[in-house]
Amino acid sequence: MKDLIAQLERIVGQDQVLKEPEDLIPYGFDGTAVLKEPAMCVVFPADVNEVAAVVGVAASHGTPIVTRGSGTGLSGGSVPVRNGVVVCLLRLNRILEIDARNLTISAQCGVITKDIADEAAKAGLFYPPDPGSMKISTIGGNVAENSGGLRGLKYGVTRNYVMGLEAVLPSGEVCWFGNKCVKDVAGYSMKDLFIGSEGTLGIITRVLLRLLPKPASRRTLLASFSSMEAAAATVSAIIEARVIPCTLEFLDRVTVRCVEDYAGIGLPLEAEAILLMETDGHPAVVAEEAKQMTVIARENGATDVKVAADEQEGERLATARRAAFSALARMKPTTILEDATVPRSELTKMVRKIQEVGERYNLTIGTFGHMGDGNLHPTILTDEKDADEMDRVEKAMHEMFEYAIELGGTITGEHGVGLAKKPFLPRQFTESSYALMKSLKRTLDPDGLLNPGKIFD
């Protein structure tokens, strides 16, 4: 072990390796509740060559590697492996190029996602994926997890914006896949294999992202409902009316109260559920869609529909929504955030199930999420020290996952499998599909060096 650390120090410099127990603590967990594990050491390489060298050295010792960005993951994907090396990529933080002619941006993996969006905006361009964590999470982490966000309904997820990526393989080789071409069918789509692979196949060190022209205008609406079903029905009706707004976010009563307490922006505390609806694009389209959504919400039982006075107010509402997790997390010692996702047509059933399960197991659940994507985040407010309650939490989660799969859904819409959802993954796949995924892992990482024990054993 000492030998390995000395070798790592020679690669990245002594001041770029953490090895004291107290220094390792903040790198022993990510944004996921309960999961913790200390690493042997944390290294901070400066560039891709150092990453490759670190991988080579760790491999020669047979030591596992866990890659980490800002550690905001919500499925334990970057929780260390005991006696493993954590490779933290925050120093690879340069935006390399913005290409306005080809509508692309190129960046190192450690760039904060919001910086990508801001840099694009400066050039009149738009990077749509906006995970809740975008102010702190890294673009490399977003790509490794295939992060979603609030605009998935209209704009898709991170995968839809990755045109190319550089990855360090477990062998220490550096590969690049992709280019600035809008169309490219030469060979297998290797980049798609790495996107969402949660650090188990390679270490993503650089990305090339597609940008869009910035929408000319946007409008935000806030609708209040006296039942969760009415909000869900509104979402279905909007999509059936062939309106595809950029955002259809949902917050239940528990979440609204927590967020209001946290952010104080005047959310309607008496509502059982609220919908935050945003439309963007050409001003004429925005005006029409805002009108349509208002009418549809009212027809489906909205007690009130407010239009944000301007973009600033709209932005404040979206920021409040992004704070939902943090706001809920303040209420109890342990916050377990799930993201079972169902086809949009099954939303009402799923919402009812979450309520029913919460009541039956006597749990406090705040639910919010990307209703337009069928992507709900039931958030269980609990205390990991309360063994009896944790047992009920476990059972409730299990029921929710089972039901989501039964409805044709998935155990994870945007948070990844990691450690947290690993036991449920085989339920979603047939035996041969599951075996096929594992065989890919063995092909790319025969010695199981990269993020072992994540996604599957």
Place this chain on the structure above:
Amino acid sequence: MKDLIAQLERIVGQDQVLKEPEDLIPYGFDGTAVLKEPAMCVVFPADVNEVAAVVGVAASHGTPIVTRGSGTGLSGGSVPVRNGVVVCLLRLNRILEIDARNLTISAQCGVITKDIADEAAKAGLFYPPDPGSMKISTIGGNVAENSGGLRGLKYGVTRNYVMGLEAVLPSGEVCWFGNKCVKDVAGYSMKDLFIGSEGTLGIITRVLLRLLPKPASRRTLLASFSSMEAAAATVSAIIEARVIPCTLEFLDRVTVRCVEDYAGIGLPLEAEAILLMETDGHPAVVAEEAKQMTVIARENGATDVKVAADEQEGERLATARRAAFSALARMKPTTILEDATVPRSELTKMVRKIQEVGERYNLTIGTFGHMGDGNLHPTILTDEKDADEMDRVEKAMHEMFEYAIELGGTITGEHGVGLAKKPFLPRQFTESSYALMKSLKRTLDPDGLLNPGKIFD
């Protein structure tokens, strides 16, 4: 061999196996020039179970399998392997479900792509990918090749619309990957590995596709130019002005004359190049974008810009454009269609190179293509019996591919690698990236049964 055929006949029925040399001829080639190879037999399974059984029997004999839809491929991907079985999937031709609530359509692989689009349109929905062959090509073939089309600029390619697929593995196992969820990050994105894998990893038997609301209106414009560079500059200027029309198609003088001769719809014969531009969406947006494109085309040297009187006239122009390949193919015995693709910013350079190479090697090249995607189709009109000219064709193609790669492009934007571009593939990848692709092939198809010799050896 007799034994194998008897077993196959027991699975699919005697009348669903072709084995006489004269019956095999039409299945010995696809849409690609020059490439021909007779199969041992052609089988027509009725459903996925028969496909799986056929694979199992062929595998037990160690006999290679080539999958085929309508045989419209342009890289030799479905050209038989000598003494191999051709599995033709045209009998799996049922549309299974259109789900207007989730905006999806589910179909067997042998459904004709245009039937998918028409069925969606009946429900007020829209399936955007529109490869030139869409009136005859199958959706399974489109997915296996990740087909592009005329609307790539705004709407992307086939990959962007595949939410799920069923594949028969070389082992005969049937796997399903995907669901109706807009977001799903459970496990590796296996479907993305099969999309564009050209029949080398599995046989795609069923697909679940994403649909969009049908755009409310569309408008088609036809701009004439006195030089190819002016047309290319117009395309760049449109995108730099942040306008993303659904179609920016280009035809050079040679192609315009052939198409006019073939379709007689009044194309401007005196132009050196024409651009077919289409915008769709909300009427206000369409009107504005049409105006912007007209102004930009004029500023960049358009000698004339015509607006189609109505959607019917627009459709006639698009149909004429889709006929470009057929129209050119009538001129000479052999038509070699390429689809080297470059980043949009490099279009002018690529266009010049094609002209220069054509002149230097004294070849007749008609160029058309999806200029908005940087995806050009230089089409060499030649005669495979003229050995000297074929030698020059070979050299010219080589130079074009090399230049496309040098410009950061790809050897194939939408036609696939198949047999035709196999020799050029290693040029586009580093050694380790190329090796990694081959290792995936070995993992999924260890005995090399599926479409052997396609993409790579």
